Amino acid sequence: MNLTSKQRAYLKGLAQTIEPVFSIGKASITPEVTDSVAECFNTKELIKGTVQKNCLDDVNEVARTVADRTRSTLVQVIGRKIVLYKPFKDEPEIKLPK
Structure with a gap:
């Protein structure tokens, strides 16, 4: 989704008030991490996560990989924080501006 x-x-503004719900650590992107991020999208459309300092991979590359594997859209990478968006299939809760 572009x-x-x-x-x-608009999504960046909404993301300022939410807390990170996942964390990527030393093991980088494991199937378990991908599954937990995908599960977060069952209840939320916009999620924030962190990449720990002990993760040696590039934060931007980690963000793109997580977005690809969860079929979500990368909204923002700021520092070591990642913001991802994936609208609900039936009825999106977040109404995006045109």
Whole structure:
């Protein structure tokens, strides 16, 4: 899913108030991490996660990989924080600007 700059800015604003729900550590991206992130999308459309300092992989590459594996959209990488968006299939809760 491609986001426009207005949609991306809107999601970034929403992400400021949410807490990280997943963390990627020393083992980097394992199937367990991917599964737990995918499970988060069962209840939320917008999630935030962190990449720990002991993860030696590039944060941007980790973010892109997690987004690809969970079929979500990478909204933002800021520092070691990742914001991902995946709308619900039936009825999206977050109404994106046109």
